[in-house]
Amino acid sequence: MDFYRDHYDVIVIGGALAGLSSALMLADKGLDVLVLERHNLPGGVSTSFVRGGIEIEAALHEMMSIGPRDARLKVGKFFDDMGVDIDWLKVPECYHASLPDLEVTLHPGFKTFAGEIESAVPGTYGKVMKLLELCHTVFDSVNELSVHPMSKVQMLLKHEAFVKTAGYSTKEVLDTFDLPQKALDLLAPYWIYVGSGFEELPFTIYAVLMADYVGYGSYIPRHFSHEMSLKMAERAEAMGVQIEYRQQVEKILVKDKKAYGVRTKRGDEIHSDYVICSAYPNKVYTSMIEPASEVPAAAFKMVNGRRLSLSAFSVILILDRPAEELNIRDYSIFRGDTMDTDVLYRDLAGLGPYRYLTCICHNYANPEATPPGTCSFSVTVLPQADAWKSVTADRYDEVKHRIARQVISDMSAYFGTDLLEHVLEAVIETPMTIARYTGAWNGCIYGYAHTMDDHIVARLQTAEEEKFIERLEFSGAHQISGDGMGPAVTNGRKAAKNVLDDIRKRKEAAAK
Ligand SMILES: Cc1cc2nc3c(=O)[nH]c(=O)nc-3n(C[C@H](O)[C@H](O)[C@H](O)COP(=O)(O)OP(=O)(O)OC[C@H]3O[C@@H](n4cnc5c(N)ncnc54)[C@H](O)[C@@H]3O)c2cc1C
Structure with missing residues (x-):
């Protein structure tokens, strides 16, 4: 057992964005941290791989909450504060929306965005601006309340717009703006980044999404999403964190409803005061707690009561021409035969043909993303x-190749270019790839679905009740801030904050 110390303050299970954010924050406060990662590299889905000598992004389309160097948003600021120096590149547009009767490219900045909608759907500028401003007010409230919880009365006085809209769905709030359908369609494409149709999606989530992405634009790291996880791991080690790869945690050791360590697949039993876990609660409560009798029935009820959100199916192509020569003209294209998000959500329950495609050409944010004369799509x-x-x-194999052929053929028809004739490398990722690579439950990348019954505000209120095992914290897309790489960082920080708060409370109690 010399390999590990006798005892750590905190063991973090999973060395991806969430786990590494927890580790950085705890090491910054002087805690002794061990990160155990089952893969031989940090990052989870925040990674890249090489085919035919070309480095290829595995997942990231765009990061929210970064902001420019002189006005960072919370995730960008966290990286800066932790000394993780990422070479951020700004994504040029919000998106190109491609619908049967609309082809419109929209750019970040509220006035620009509303002005571009006005050009496509005259007479809408004022209402769209009002909606975006409401989104921003709610966004500010969420950011403040997530750091400074307050009573309902204080909330009502200080965060009226947030309180007034919190109980309504996105559809209900959008309907009050009385916008023409075409304008509503142009305001919808980002829905897929939060994975619920507007009848179910709480307006609070939509507001945060729009204020962040439209208000401030999005970013990618120059050296792919792996730049984030590699630099975070490097920095964490420089701060004294011990990171061990190819160490899968099989069991979280619990006694009297209190976590006290882990057992790895290799058989090492390692002890700690706290455990922070990136694995899904579904996995943890059904097979990782030792002894299983320490899992209360309420924990099973909680995971059974939550609906898993979305997974991903991605076809990544390296093509033998620059993007413009193939008629690929945008960084990001959202293409659908409708923009009825509830119809599109239901369509995602099947195995295709799929009606809503999200396309990315990284070369438009990073011309050097692929070798000269080529592009990625x-x-x-x-x-x-x-x-x-x-x-x-x-x-x-049949399902995977059928869907890949469908999406390539749809986009080939759209560009008027047979993309298959230009393929240098092709990679297909499925929910199974994600499950195998990261251990994510059913290959889920978005945690639990945002619904009107189960949303960020409700989850904040039930967080304490859902703490079934003392000294065990969860971090990852399945936690309160939800899905995405930016929220994974926020969730990792929140788990670390919970540990730090608990330590403080115990010290205060001991001093009394
Ligand atoms: C194709 C695709 C595109 C995406 N695009 C975007 C995008 O544009 N923008 C965005 O913000 N997000 C995007 N995402 C989603 C985003 O990547 C995830 O929500 C986020 O990265 C989740 O981070 P995480 O740290 O929670 O989990 P993961 O990245 O899944 O990491 C979990 C880590 O824990 C490790 N682990 C799990 N169990 C154990 C165990 N028992 N022992 C040891 N280690 C363990 C895993 O190996 C892994 O490293 C995309 C995802 C995919 C797949």
Whole structure:
């Protein structure tokens, strides 16, 4: 057992964005931290890989909450504060929306965005601006309340717009603006980044999404998303964190409803005061707690009561021409045969053909993303995590190639270019790839669905009740701030903050 110390303040399970954010924050406060990662590299889905000598982004389309160097938003500021120096590149546009009767490119900045909608749908500027301003007010409230919780009365006095809209769905609030359908369609494409149709999606989530992405634009690291995880791991080690790769945690050791360490697949038993876990609660409560009798029935009820959100199916192509020569003209294209988000959400329960495609050409933010004379182009659909459960091993290749052919052929028809004739490298990622690579439950990348019954405000209020095992914190897309790489960082920080608060409270109690 010399390899590990006798005892750590905190063991972090998972060395991806969430886990590494926890580790950085705790090491910054002087705690003794061990990170155990099952893969041989840090990052989870925040990674890249090499095919035919070309480095290829595995996942990231765009990061929210970064902001320019002189006006960082919370995730960008966290990286700066921790000394993790990422070479951020600004994504040029919000998106190109491609619908049967609309082809419009929208850029960040409220006035620009509303002005571009006005050009496509005259007479809407004032209402769109009002909506975006409401989104920003709610965004400010969420940011403040997540750091400074307050009573309901104080909230009502100080955060009226947030309180007034918190109980309504995105559809209900959008309807009050009385906008023409075309304008509503242009305000919808980002829905896929939070993975719920507007009838179900709490307005609070929509508001945060729009204020962040439209208000401030998005960013990618020059050296792919792996730049974030590699630099975070490097910095964490420089701060004294011990990171061990190829160490899968099989069990979280619990006694009297209190976590006290972990056991790895290799058989090492390692002790700590706290455990922070990136694995899904579904996995933890059903198979990782030792002894299993320490899991209360309420924990099973909680995971059974939550609906898993989306997984990902992605076809990533390296093409043998610069993007413009293939008629690929935008960084980001959202293409659908409708923009009815509830219809599109239901469509994601199946195995295709899919009706809503998210396409990215990284070269428009980073001309050096691929070698000169080539470009990268990916098409992603985000099926519901449970959709792929019916795919048996003998059908897997057929399903995967059928869907890949569908999405490539749809986009080839759109560009008027047969993309297949230009392929240098092609990679297909499915929910199974994600499950195998990161251990994510059913290959889910978005945690639990945002719904009107189960949303950030409700989750904040039930967080204490859902703490079934003392000294065990969760971090990852399945936690309060939800899905995405930026929120994964925020969730990791929140888990670390919970540990730090608990230590402080115990010290205060001991001093009394
Ligand atoms: C194709 C695709 C595109 C995406 N695009 C975007 C985007 O544009 N913008 C965005 O913000 N987000 C995007 N995401 C989503 C985002 O990547 C995730 O929500 C986020 O990265 C989740 O981070 P995480 O740290 O929670 O989890 P993960 O990255 O899944 O990491 C979990 C880590 O824990 C490790 N682990 C799990 N169990 C154990 C164990 N028992 N022992 C040891 N280690 C363990 C895993 O190996 C992994 O490293 C995309 C995802 C995909 C797949």
